[in-house]
Amino acid sequence: MTSLLDQTRFSESIYKPTMARIVDINDLTALDRLFTVELPDGVYLDHQPGQFVKVSVLGVGEAPISISSSPSRTRQTFELAIRKVGDLTGVLHDLQAGAMVGIRGPFGQGFPMDRFKGKNLLFIAGGCGIAPLRSLINQVLDDRGSYGHMQILYGSRSAADLMFKDELHEWENREDVELLLSMEKADIDWPACTTGYVTHLFPQIELDPRNTIAVIIGPPVMYKPTIAQVRNKGIIEGNIWLSFERRMKCGVGKCGHCQINHIYVCRQGPAFQYQHVKDLQEAM
Amino acid sequence: MQPAKILPKSAFPGWIDFLKRSYTVVGPKAMHGQTVFGEIETADDLTLEYNQSVIPPKKYLVPQREVLIEYKLDGTEVEAKFNEEATVVFGVHTCDLHAIKLLDLIFSKGFTDQHYAAHRDNTIIIGYECLTTCGPESFCRSMGTASAPESAYDLHIIDMGSDYFIQIGTERGEALFTGYDGVFTATEPDYARMNGTLSDKWQRFPYRLDVDVTEIPDLLAESYHSDHWQELADICLACGMCTQVCPTCYCFDIRDEVDVTLSVGKRVRSWDSCQIDSFALVAGGHNFRETRAARQRHRFMRKGKYQFDATGMVGCVGCGRCATACLVDITPIKTFNELYRRQQQQPEEVEA
Structure with missing residues (x-):
């Protein structure tokens, strides 16, 4: 067996993708689909929650996509939640199960799960930030005893924009998960749903700031106000983790597109400890 | 380091012809009043005393356009493509040698870029010591790049008037003289002349930055x-x-x-x-x-x-x-x- 990273790194070219088959496609929302991708026999995906792969359609192009399945549920197959927002993702949405896509990676630094163990977890997602965060959530759920209390705050525009609705219900029904939703239009029958942004959920939660890790993944506009709320709860900078989206061409620290000041998001990120990026003007 | 070579200028065209038998040879050429790097047929095509080329010789290592992979659209064949043309790049200024040294670091750091490495493996770099500054916009002396960095060149040429003093950077650089008998091993007086040439050049290289x-x-x-x-x-x-x-x-x-x-x-x-x-x-x-x-x-x-x-x-x-x-x-x-x-x-x- 070979990991995809070794296959990518030690093949003749780091730019040569491994061809993988889409084995299942499920609608998440009108704009988002979940693709289950199967690697060739003998190749497995060895990743950390928060890492990404470069996905390509031959003849169209390549884009970085975060891995949505957890390492605990991933081996030869893995999942990618993809929003239709550009040329490549438009073509991906037109594909049927059985189609082949090129995959390179997994690249970058994910979240350091070993450092999260024993801690309470405050997971905060905005919009399609839930896609990479789901990898983290399921990793914790599959190793539930290793972590403390888990709170999930998920902000969405409307009920129609909610991704992973079945899993949201599962999480909602678990005793050991606290799930709160916010929506700009709260048009859903949900036990804990607040009208507004994800930042409006903070008055409702209680946590032990000395023993809590906060992870924030969402659109660029979400970070500053959400971090302010997390800090307001007393969580220190070193326990706040973020994930950044950037334009990327190579995924391996060469092409320059993803740079935040001196940092290459594709190499040192996309998961970052807040204290390492808070002074970088181009970060948030 | 291997002892340097002395190449009389009268033997220079013959050496270029000798290299042309095994390599594509490129170097600085005059064009429309400017200098561009391009393929040369004979030594007459070369303009070794030149002000900065419009596009740096970097283009032979990082081409403006380069195919990385070729494929069948159905995914049944995906093949990486690499440069395979053995090329000698002639007359690279010292600032550009420093730039190549930096590119070497960038493309080998972390993930190795095999396409850059293939260009580097197939491209022999022959530096050319600048004896005058290129123009009012050049500030190589301020940046510490007016001398050749050793790791970037295979051979480095210093013009000493009637002949060239050629420093050997690598074995493959030295091998460019294998089978060519118009070149001599530098002696003590040659080294002294070379050092005199270098010493004289600094008066022509002003510092242009106020900051170190x-x-x-x-x-x-x-x-x-x-x-x-x-x-x-x-x-x-x-x-x-x-x-x-x-x-x-x-x-x-x-x-x-x-x-x-x-x-x-x-x-x-x-x-x-x-x-x-x-x-x-x-x-x-x-x-x-x-x-x-x-x-x-x-x-x-x-x-x-x-x-x-x-x-x-x-x-x-x-x-x-x-x-x-x-x-x-x-x-x-x-x-x-x-x-x-x-x-x-x-x-x-x-x-x-």
């Missing part, structure tokens, strides 16, 4: 919030020429191209520029470096600080090409000096 090269990384760090970036942005056209002619710019785009048969295609890498407004734009419309001021700052921060932090080498080699290419006269000399002048005007921070 070792102060540049800190100067830029302290100038991050300077108003000067906006002043540059007020005149910058965001055309990207500065980055297209830069010997240490290597940022690239990757795009797919489909053949007219719709059965095969290729993935192509080409030069990109951080000065273009879409460089940091993501799907969905957010642009992480939206203003020209932020992009100018990023360019200078990369050259003066970020690349230094990453590799130990300052990313500007002082060639002056960006200044020559700029339509609105944004130059590194003026920029570094202006940032330094403002830094000197700031009151010193007093430690409590």
Whole structure:
């Protein structure tokens, strides 16, 4: 067996993708689909929650996509939640199960799960930030005893924009998960749903700031106000983790597109400890 | 290091003809009053005494356009493509040798870029010692790049009037003389003449920066919030020429191209520029470096600080090409000096 990273790194070219088959496609929302991708026999995906792969359609192009399945549920197959927002993702949405896509990676630094163990977890997602965060959530759920209390705050525009609705219900029904939703239009029958942004959920939660890790993944506009709320709860900078989206061409620290000041998001990120990026003007 | 060689100028054309038997030979050629690197047929095509070439010889290691992979659209065949043409690049100025040394570090750091490595393996670099400065925009002496760095060249040529003193950088460089009998091993008097030639050159290389090269990384760090970036942005056209002619710019785009048969295609890498407004734009419309001021700052921060932090080498080699290419006269000399002048005007921070 070979990991995809070794296959990518030690093949003749780091730019040569491994061809993988889409084995299942499920609608998440009108704009988002979940693709289950199967690697060739003998190749497995060895990743950390928060890492990404470069996905390509031959003849169209390549884009970085975060891995949505957890390492605990991933081996030869893995999942990618993809929003239709550009040329490549438009073509991906037109594909049927059985189609082949090129995959390179997994690249970058994910979240350091070993450092999260024993801690309470405050997971905060905005919009399609839930896609990479789901990898983290399921990793914790599959190793539930290793972590403390888990709170999930998920902000969405409307009920129609909610991704992973079945899993949201599962999480909602678990005793050991606290799930709160916010929506700009709260048009859903949900036990804990607040009208507004994800930042409006903070008055409702209680946590032990000395023993809590906060992870924030969402659109660029979400970070500053959400971090302010997390800090307001007393969580220190070193326990706040973020994930950044950037334009990327190579995924391996060469092409320059993803740079935040001196940092290459594709190499040192996309998961970052807040204290390492808070002074970088181009970060948030 | 192997003893240097002495090549009489009368034997130079014969040596070029000798190299042409085994290699594609490229070098500086005069064209429309400027100098460009291109293929040469005979020594007569070469213009070794030249001011800075329009595009740096970097183009033989990082081509403006390069096929990375070729494939069948159905995915049944995906093949990486590599440069296989054995090329000798003649007459590389010392600043450009420093730039190649930096590119070597960038493309081998972390993930090895095998396409760059293939170019490097197949490309023999012959440096040429500059004995006069290229022009008013060049500031190689200030940047410490007016002498050849040893690790970047295979051979390095110093013009000593009637003959060439040729330093040997690598075994494959030395092998360019294997089977050619018009060259001699340098003797003690030759070394003395060579040192005299080098000593004489410095009077022709003025320092053009007010700041020392070792102060540049800190100067830029302290100038991050300077108003000067906006002043540059007020005149910058965001055309990207500065980055297209830069010997240490290597940022690239990757795009797919489909053949007219719709059965095969290729993935192509080409030069990109951080000065273009879409460089940091993501799907969905957010642009992480939206203003020209932020992009100018990023360019200078990369050259003066970020690349230094990453590799130990300052990313500007002082060639002056960006200044020559700029339509609105944004130059590194003026920029570094202006940032330094403002830094000197700031009151010193007093430690409590």
